[in-house]
Amino acid sequence: MKFLLDTKHLWILLALLVLGGVAAWEARSWMVPDTYGDLMGRYGPYRAAALEQIAARPSVIIADSVCHECHQDVEEERTDSKHATVRCIHCHGLARKHVAQAQAAAKSPDATIAPAQEWDGDPLTKIDLYITQDRATCLVCHEENVGMPEWFQKINVEEHLDDQGAEEPDSKETCFECHGGHDTAP
């Protein structure tokens, strides 16, 4: 019965435990976001606000249907061609600025639309509008390579230019001697 006399240590221990508990609770409420637990998933609570946060990001890639709103002529030109599924962005760049400028210009006559720029590199990496007749644009898709399916119309550039008798096979713009940008059929 002697050990019960020395209860002071127990009280200190208890106080420490309570203090520690309060501190842990404080720390937890400080670290865990308020919205945590709004969403009950299969494996426990989640933060529903994260869904909105992720969904709020703006999109970058523009669908063809947006371009078609203003460029119906191009749409008509391309819908029946085999290039109907080849998107505007593949040859003209992401064109986000162009769409923004054009939409502003449609509302107020003061706004100007910047002309298309020179091409350098892969169109999909540029947010500006580009026009190019560089054969590299076409060859990313059309140059024959191992792995391509049978159905795809691939070409071996040198052979193709030779067979068709291109006038300037070394020029960058050589494809456009015979093919158009939109109506590609020779």
Place this chain on the structure above:
Amino acid sequence: MFNILPQKDSNTGCNCDGGCGSETSADELTEAEFLKSRRGFLEKATTFMLGTASLTLLPASLVLSKEAAGTAGKAATGAGAAAIEQTPLYGFMVDTERCIGAGKCLTACRAENDVPEGFARTWVERYIHLKDGTVQVDTVPETGYADAGLPILDPDTIERSYFVPKLCNQCVDAPCNQVCPTHASITSPEGIELIDPELCIGCSYCVQACPYGIRFINPKTNNADKCDWCYHRITKDEQPACVEACPTGARIFGRLDDPNSEISKRLRKLPTSVLKEHLGTHPKLYYLDLPQEVI
């Protein structure tokens, strides 16, 4: 686990019976006395059933993520769909025969999601089966093969070759989600696996758990990162960036719960396969014409 839900869904069948009950309350006032008492009973039964149905239904829709509800996707278009505002359930299909390996999807994904150099949310593998029985696998460079400077193989030594686009499988039973210690891996109501940027501590458990190698630690944010089928686009009714950028229609995205969507129609008609089916992860990414060697 996700078998529970379709059962709960069939409970909504009772809900429909409840609808039949409301019909009895319409114009049977001229009926005989005993019919009236029967009607009273039916009304009470209807209220009771509606009550219990909504009780079972509410937690079913809130607690269990709805992706499971839609795994019985076609069932969800029935009774349950009318009772609750239906959240879409998305699926993805890759037609390997259509892929030409131009790499447009890769560039589009990088532009859309700001993926740092050296990492990828989606990639395209090229399998080359040589005549001597060996298989070579490489990934399509982002600018396509045209000026990648890779050695050109002699076509005579090749038996067959094809491309296989890879992206997140959005598994119904996602192993990556289960291991997350901070509950940063969320399954959205649409069935998309997402990462909560505020809860993720970058421990990379999920990176190891994913059997498909989809997840990586993004050096810019030090968070786990993965393909989310462009959640920010599909919630705005746009197509994911890679689908938008595919020039041949090799990537098909759509709603599994809509029987008239392109993907549902194809799933009904054509034999498809999923990757690593034996792991039981139940992917929602389906492959058409997938050669059996692909892993």
